[in-house]
Amino acid sequence: xxxxxxxxxxxxxxxxxxxxxxxxxxxxxxxxxxxxxxxxxxxxxxxxxxxxxxxxxxxxxxxxxxxxxxxxxxxxxxxxxxxxxxxxxxxxxxxxxxxxxxxxxxxxxxxxxxxxxxxxxxxxxxxxxxxxxxxxxxxxxxxxxxxxxxxxxxxxxxxxxxxxxxxxxxxxxxxxxxxxxxxxxxxxxxxxxxxxxxxxxxxxxxxxxxxxxxxxxxxxxxxxxxxxxxxxxxxxxxxxxxxxxxxxxxxxxxxxxxxxxxxxxxxxxxxxxxxxxxxxxxxxxxxxxxxxxxxxxxxxxxxxxxxxxxxxxxxxxxxxxxxxxxxxxxxxxxxxxxxxxxxxxxxxxxxxxxxxxxxxxxxxxxxxxxxxxxxxxxxxxxxxxxxxxxxxxxxxxxxxxxxxxxxxxxxxxxxxxxxxxxxxxxxxxxxxxxxxxxxxxxxxxxxx
Numbered sequence: 001x002x003x004x005x006x007x008x009x010x011x012x013x014x015x016x017x018x019x020x021x022x023x024x025x026x027x028x029x030x031x032x033x034x035x036x037x038x039x040x041x042x043x044x045x046x047x048x049x050x051x052x053x054x055x056x057x058x059x060x061x062x063x064x065x066x067x068x069x070x071x072x073x074x075x076x077x078x079x080x081x082x083x084x085x086x087x088x089x090x091x092x093x094x095x096x097x098x099x100x101x102x103x104x105x106x107x108x109x110x111x112x113x114x115x116x117x118x119x120x121x122x123x124x125x126x127x128x129x130x131x132x133x134x135x136x137x138x139x140x141x142x143x144x145x146x147x148x149x150x151x152x153x154x155x156x157x158x159x160x161x162x163x164x165x166x167x168x169x170x171x172x173x174x175x176x177x178x179x180x181x182x183x184x185x186x187x188x189x190x191x192x193x194x195x196x197x198x199x200x201x202x203x204x205x206x207x208x209x210x211x212x213x214x215x216x217x218x219x220x221x222x223x224x225x226x227x228x229x230x231x232x233x234x235x236x237x238x239x240x241x242x243x244x245x246x247x248x249x250x251x252x253x254x255x256x257x258x259x260x261x262x263x264x265x266x267x268x269x270x271x272x273x274x275x276x277x278x279x280x281x282x283x284x285x286x287x288x289x290x291x292x293x294x295x296x297x298x299x300x301x302x303x304x305x306x307x308x309x310x311x312x313x314x315x316x317x318x319x320x321x322x323x324x325x326x327x328x329x330x331x332x333x334x335x336x337x338x339x340x341x342x343x344x345x346x347x348x349x350x351x352x353x354x355x356x357x358x359x360x361x362x363x364x365x366x367x368x369x370x371x372x373x374x375x376x377x378x379x380x381x382x383x384x385x386x387x388x389x390x391x392x393x394x395x396x397x398x399x400x401x402x403x404x405x406x407x408x409x410x411x412x413x414x415x416x417x418x419x420x421x422x423x424x425x426x427x428x429x430x431x432x433x434x435x436x437x438x439x440x441x442x443x444x445x446x447x448x
Contacts, residue, residue, distance in 0.1 A: 062189055
């Protein structure tokens with residue numbers, strides 16, 4: 001048993017280490033839906049967030065309280081009222097919101113104060129600080145509806161938040177804001193989290209939600225052929241959002257997606273939608289390559305794009321050293337010019353730093369990813385993974401069920417990213433006829 005544990009633990013821990021280094025001193029804004037607390041998920045979530053902070057991440061935690069406020073309202077015989085997905089906060093609802101926020105704040109602080117032996121928080125000292133870091137303004141009257149004490153974020157005290165984070169404390173924010181005259185406004189957790197992440201230029205905005213993420217085909221039910229889309233480039237997410245109906249409920253596809261898009265357009269590099277129902281979801285999303293939910297990522301179009309004929313010279317210059325040492329099969333300029341539209345490239349300031357091509361075999365519902373190359377100048381910075389993700393997106397869009405690679409030296413890189421080794425006989429017939437048996441390339445496949 002010990003040897004089996006060692007065999008699995010050591011490679012796993014080594015695979016996690018790059019993410020630990022990468023995220024140290026970065027800022028994450030985590031938005032926790034009130035439904036997660038109502039479902040009893042707070043103890044484990046607190047443990048996971050405490051571990052993330054212990055690895056050097058600066059955390060801002062924004063909690064929601066939708067079900068808790070509704071429960072308070074029902075106890076007082078008062079029905080919740082919404083319009084356009086925003087609560088209409090009358091005097092009774094404001095009192096209920098303040099009571100719910102106070103209770104949840106104490107529950108969250110208590111969860112981060114536990115330190116029993118033999119638990120993930122043994123020996124941890126998590127200081128949780130909250131306060132009046134949000135200035136708010138009223139929603140006002142919209143389309144004839146008076147939202148009363150419901151508000152919007154006017155200003156975020158970035159200086160105050162930064163000082164708290166630099167002290168090594170975790171910042172806890174309730175969905176409340178205050179006007180300069182001291183009036184309290186009920187805000188939405190989603191808007192507070194998005195506004196804070198944008199103001200801080202946070203590295204990540206993470207929504208822990210009731211939904212598992214965005215599916216490949218959002219209008220269709222869950223199935224093996226309709227999995228969660230683990231990565232949406234900002235441009236794709238914007239187009240999807242434009243095609244979706246307006247969101248009024250948290251379970252609507254566009255509800256959290258609209259905030260992810262807004263955050264990315266405001267300078268937050270990555271925004272995530274992950275399910276609180278899965279134990280350890282935030283650890284799986286942050287420290288595992290493929291993650292568990294949907295990530296909206298701000299990839300600049302000028303840096304990650306499909307190749308043009310004008311890029312052929314740059315592609316040749318990039319892959320030539322790897323052809324000389326035998327890592328890649330030699331390709332002629334004519335061949336690359338002919339297949340230029342099959343290539344994806346990463347370009348910085350007019351220089352091609354990474355590339356790969358997708359050769360589809362539609363009759364076998366698969367495609368070959370060929371000539372995946374990253375310049376030695378930028379290796380280890382994630383450009384290879386960016387190209388791989390884009391190739392996977394292109395393959396899915398073409399209706400392919402898998403992609404495969406042939407390699408003689410980089411087998412382990414692909415295996416770490418979800419590829420599995422198969423016998424060369426697996427190859428589509430058209431590709432098998434071109435297989436070089438003397439080269440003895442290993443064939444690896446990834447299902448999409």
